[in-house]
Amino acid sequence: MNKAQIVDLVKEGSVYRGLIQCEALGQGKDVALRFRHAKTENSIDIPCVYDKEEYRFEFDATMLQVKKGVYEIDLYEASTEKLYQVLVDQKEEVMFKGKYNLDYLVIEKSSRVYFPTYDSHKRLQFVICSLTNPEYFKVTKIACQNYVTTEKEIRFENLSWDEISCKEIKALFSENGGRVIEEMPMEYGKDLSYSLDTIKEVICENAKFKRYRAILLINDGEQLQRCWIYLNQKAEQPIVDPVLATWEDPVPVDETEEVEETEEVEKEIKKLMLYYTTNYYAAFAYEEQDAFYGKYAIANIEKFAMKNEKITMQASYVDFSAVPTKVRLAQRFEESYMDFPIQKTWEKKGVCYLNATIDLSAFQMIPFYLDFYVVFEYQGREILARVGCKRIRDSHLNKRLIRYTYRTGDGYVAYPYSTMYNKLSLVYREITKYDANIYKVKEMVSAWLYKGMRYYLNRKDIWLVCEKNSEMAQDNGFYFFKYCMDHNVNHKVYYIMDKESPDYKRLLPYKKNVIPFMSIRHMLLMQSKVILVSSEGKSNYFARKYVRGRIVRRFANKRYVFLQHGVIALKRIDSTFSKAALKAKLFVTSSEFEKSIITENFGYNDDEVIVTGLTRWDVLQDKSEEQPMREIVLMPTWRTWLEKMTEEEFLESDYYQMYSSLLQKKELVSFIKEKNIRLNFVIHPMLKKYVSKFASACDNIQIYQFGEAPINEIIMKASLLITDYSSVSWDFCYMNKPIIYFRFDIERYEEEQGAYVDLREDIVGDVCYDVDGLIQMLKKSVNQNYIVDEKFVQNRKNYFAYEDKNNCQRVLDEISKKYYE
Template identity: 40%
Template sequence: METIVYVTSVKIKKSIIYMTLQSDQKLEPLSIELVCRNEMSPAAVPMVFSVSHTDRTVIQTSMDTGLLRLQNDDWEIAVSSETGKYTPILNGHMRAALILFSYKIKPGHNFLFFPMGGPGHKFLLRCRPLTKYDGAGTHIRELTALLLSKLLKPLWKKKKIWLIYEKYSSSAQDNGFYFFRYCMEQLPPEERRRIYFILDKASPQWPAMQKYRKQILPFMSFRHILYLLLADLYVASDARLHAFAWKPMPNLISREINRHDIFFLQHGVLGLKRVETLFGKNGASPMTYFAVSSEKEQRIVTEYFGYDSSHVPVVGLARWDALENKSDPCRKKILVMPTWRSWLEDKDDDFFCKSDYYQTYMHLFQNEALLDLLKTSNTCMVFYIHPKLKEFMKSFHSESPLIQLIPFGQCPLNHLIMECSMLITDYSSVCWDVYYLEKPVVFYQFDSELYEKTNGSYMDMEHDLFGDRCILEDQLINTIKDYIQSDFHEKEKYKKMRKDLFAFRDHNNCRRIYDFIIKNR
C-alpha cells in the first residue's frame, strides 16, 4: 500500500508555524525538512518534530519562519524515513480551512508567508512580497461579489459573457488584445456587448483602450471580480489565474476561477520550452481549448499534453493578423529579446546582478568588437526584457547610443518585431513571429545545459532550429557580422523549413478563432 502523509492541522503563532502530519501506515521519520523549490538557490531547513503511534502515525512538527531567507519562493516539506522520502499533502479539512480562514505570517513589512495547496494538493509554504491586494478592502469586494454572483447566476447564464485578458491582466498588446480588437471592430453590436477585456489601470495601454471603455473591466474592481464569477468563457494568452491578483492566498474566488472553461490563445508557439506540467490536461493549469499554428504543433499538444485533437484547433496566433514587415534598410535594427528564467523571477537586484543571465548581456553590450560593428554598419541594437523580469531593466545600462534599452510596456512588442531587421533570442517564442516575417533569427543559448535541465524543449536545439545557434559570445559577434554583410537576408536552409511550421500565413487567424469558439460553445 502506498504511503501517504497528510497535513491535518496548521496553527500559526507569530513567526512560528505548527503542523500535524498523519499517515495510515507506520512511519518512523529520520528527518523532516522544509525545502526551497528554487533550483538556483536550494535550501533545506531542519524542522523539530515528535512522533506517536496509535492506529496511525501522528507527527507534530514546527518551524520558525524567521530562519528562512526573505525571497519570493515556495517551500515544501520533505519527510525522510528508511522506507523513502514523502511530500505531505493537504487533507480535505485543511484545504477547506485554508480557503475559509486566514493563515498568514508577516515576517517583515514587505513579505508574506502563507500555507497553500500546490499541484496534487501538496502542502506549500509560499513566500512573496506584500501587494496592495492583500488588504481588507479586496477581501470585502471578493465576498460581496461571490454572494451576488450566486444570486445573479441563473439570470446571467443566458448572457454567455466572454472575458479576454493577457499576462497578469497588465497589458493589451498580445494575442488577447488582437482578438478583442477583432471582436470590437468586426462583430455586430449585440455580439460585442457580451465581450469584455480585463486591464489594470496602471497598464501603459490603459489610455488607448478607453475607446472601448464600456467593454473594459478595471483589474480587481468589484465589477471585474463579479464578471469573473459569472463569465461563460475566458479567452486568454495565459492561465486562468492571470485574470486575478497574482499568487493570492487560498480563497473562494480562485477556486471558482479554476472551474471556468478557457480558450487558450497561447502567448507563443510551442517548441523551445516544455510546459505540459503547467498547461497539460493533468497539469497545474489545464485548458479547455488550445489554439495552435500548425499540425506539427497540434501533435505536440495531443502527444505531450494529453488533449484530444478536437480541442486543439489549428487556427494561428491572433496577433499575426497585424504583422507586416516594417524594417527600414536605412535604419537597421537588431532586436535582442531573451526569455525569462524561473530561478530569477521576483528575486532582489543583488541576486539578479550576480546571475549569468545579467552578466552575459552586460558583457555583450560592452563588447568593443560589437560596438565597432554596429557603428561601421550604422546598425542599432534594441534590448527588450521579458515582462516577468521587467523590474530588473533598471539594472542594465550601456554607454553606447547604438544600444537601446527599452523597458517593458514602453513600446508595443509587435512594433519592435515588425521594425527589426533581425532577432537575437535564446528560447523565447517571439522567434516564431520574426520567422513568420521571413527575417533572420539567431539563438544565443549560452546557458543551454542549465535550461535543458530546468525547462527542456520539444525541439532538438542542435538540429531543428530555424536559425543560427550560438553558445559563445565570439560566435554570436561573428554571426551578427555575417548577417550585416548579407544585408540581413535569411539563409535558404531556414526558408525551406517554414512551410511545415505555419499552417496559415494570412490575416484570418482571429476569424478562425471566433468561428471555432462559436461552433463549440
C-alpha cells in the same frame, strides 16, 4: 428476422476467427458480420467468406476503432440488405462456460476488454468495456489464509472461493492504477503461485511502474468477478509493517556496461517487495525501500489554526510501527528546513493522532513555497510523510484570508494553502498592493453578491480576455479582443486590465468593455460561468501567487481557451502547459507540425488542439524600410536556472556576462554607428529586476524592459532579430525577416530545458555560439541588405498553415463550434 448460428469460435492473441451457418442465406455474396451498437445504432461490418456451407470471419478486436458498449451481432447481406440474427449454437457449453468464457477475453494494457457473450434469447453479443466496469466485472475479494515466499515463487495458499460456483479463473498482473501489465499463468485450484522469474520479466518491460497488484478474474457462469487477494489473517490487527517479504536485486543488472574502477557509482538499490495495503490487499512494489515507506506513511490534518506566526495542527496518521518524531517545514526545491517537536500522540477508536505547533518566526524562510511533513522514525531511518489537508481545505485555508496571514515585518507575507493534490503548503513572498485587507473584503463582498445573482449571471454569454498579470495589452489576447470589438461579435467580450498599467490607454476606445483588475465586478464575473480566452495561464486573471480563496477555487476549472504566447518548438514546456496543469479546452497552434508536438507531449486530444495561427499575426506588417534608421532587435529569453539566483550570482552568470559584454563590444558599437543602425535590447519580464544592470554608452543601443514599448511595433519596425530560444523568432519568420540565434549555452539548455526540435538543424536562421561569431553573422546580414537565405525560406513552410490574416476569425469560429454548436 431470419436466424443464423455461430458454430465455432477461437481466439489467438487479439484475433477472433469463427464459422457461422445460415441455411436461409445459402451461397449469398457480399455477406458481412455486422456489429451494431445497442444504444447508438452505429455499426461496423466485418467481411465474411463463404466456405463449404459456412461463412468464415476473422477480425482483430483491438483494430475495431469503435466506442465502448454492447454490440448486437448479425449477418448482413448487402445485395438484399437483409439482416440475420446470429444465435449461439445449441452446444454453447462447448464454446461458453455459462454466458462467458475467459479464454475469449482480449485485455489491452489500457484495461479495455473485449469479449463475446449472449443474451437471454441466446443472441450473440460482443462487449467492449473497461475492466473496472461493475456491470460486467463485479468487484469482490478472495481471502488468503496463508502465503509462502521462496527464492523462486510467491504462493498464496487456501484461497477462499468455496462460496463461488467457479467455472474458470484467470490471473492478471496490473500496475496499481488498474492498467493491465501481463496475464499470469495459473492452474485452477486452492493455491495461486506467481513465478519470481515472470515478475522480473514484467518489471523489466514496465520500468516506469513501481506498484503492482494481482487481479483474479472469475467466471461463475452468470457473472464475471474481478477479485483482489485479501490477507484476512491480518484483518483484526493493526498494521505493524506493511512489507511481508523482500527480494534483493530482482531485476538483472546489465553487466556489459563497463565502469572504470576509479569511478564512484551511486545507484538506487531497488527491491521487490510483497506488501499489504491499509485495506489488507496483497500488492507488490519495486522501488527503493525508503521511498516505499515514504509513500506508505500517511498524515492528514484534522484540525488547523493559525494566529500570527504560530500554527497549531492536529493530524491523524497510519500506524505501521514507525514512530512520529517531529513535524518538518521544508523549502521546496531546496535543502533548507526546520523541525518542530510533536507535543502529544494518542490513539482513539483505532486512529492515531498527533499535536504540533510551528513557529514561523523561528525559521529563516526564502520565497516562494514550503511544504509540511511528519517525520517518522523506522528501523533507524527517517521517513517523511507529506501532510494532507483534504478534510479542512474549503472551510479553513481558502476562506480565512485575513486570519490565516502572517506578515513578517520586513515586507514579506506567509500563509498556508492547499495544493492541487490536497497537501498542506505555505506561500512566502513579498507583500504586494493586493495583500491589503480591502481586496480581501472585496472578495467576500463579491462572493455574497454572486450568491444572489448567480442565476442571472450564469445565463449571460460572457467571455473574459486578459494577458500577462492582467497588466498588458500587446499580445494575442489584445488582438483577439480588438477583433471582437471591431467586428461586433454576438458575445459579451470583456478585457480584464489593471488601470495603472501603461497599456491601459490602448484600451480606451473600448472602455465600456474593459473591467478594472481586482475590482468587485471583476471578482463577481470570475465566479460565474464565463469563457476565459487568454495568451497566458489562468493564474493571470487574478492576483498572482494568491493560490487560495473562494475565487481562485471557483475559476480553476472554468472553460478556457489558450491563445498561446508563441509557437511551441524551441523550449520544452509540457510540464507547465500540459492538459493536467493548464486545463485548456482549446489550445491554439499555428501548424500541423506544432499540433503534433502538443498532442504527443501535452496530453491533449486531437479535437482539443486547433490549427488557426496566432491572432497577433493578423496585424503584422513589415515596417522596417519606413524607419529613418534600420533597427535590430536583441530579445533573448530567460533560463530556468536563473530564477533562484541572488543578484550577486546573477551578475556572475554566463547569461549576464555574455549579454553585458556584447553591449560593450567595441566592434559592435563601431559597426552599428557606421551603418546608422539602432539596436533595441528587450529584456525578458522574468529578469525585469535586473534591467538597471545592463548598460551601454552608445546612443545607438536602447535598453527596454519588456512591455515598456509595444512588442508588436518593435518587431514590425526591425530589420533583423538576434535571439536565442525565444518564440519571438516565429514572428520574424512569419514576416520573412532574417534571424540570428545566439546560443552560447546550448549544451546546458538542451540538458536542463530541452526542445521539441533539433536546435542545430531544425532552424529558420543562422546559429552562432560566441560573441565574435554573432558579430560576423550580423555584419554579413547587414551587408547583404537583410536577405533571408533560401534554405530558411524553404524550412519556414513547415511552421505556418496560414498566412492570410484571418487567424482571429478562425479562433472565433473554433470557439463558437466548441461551445455553441
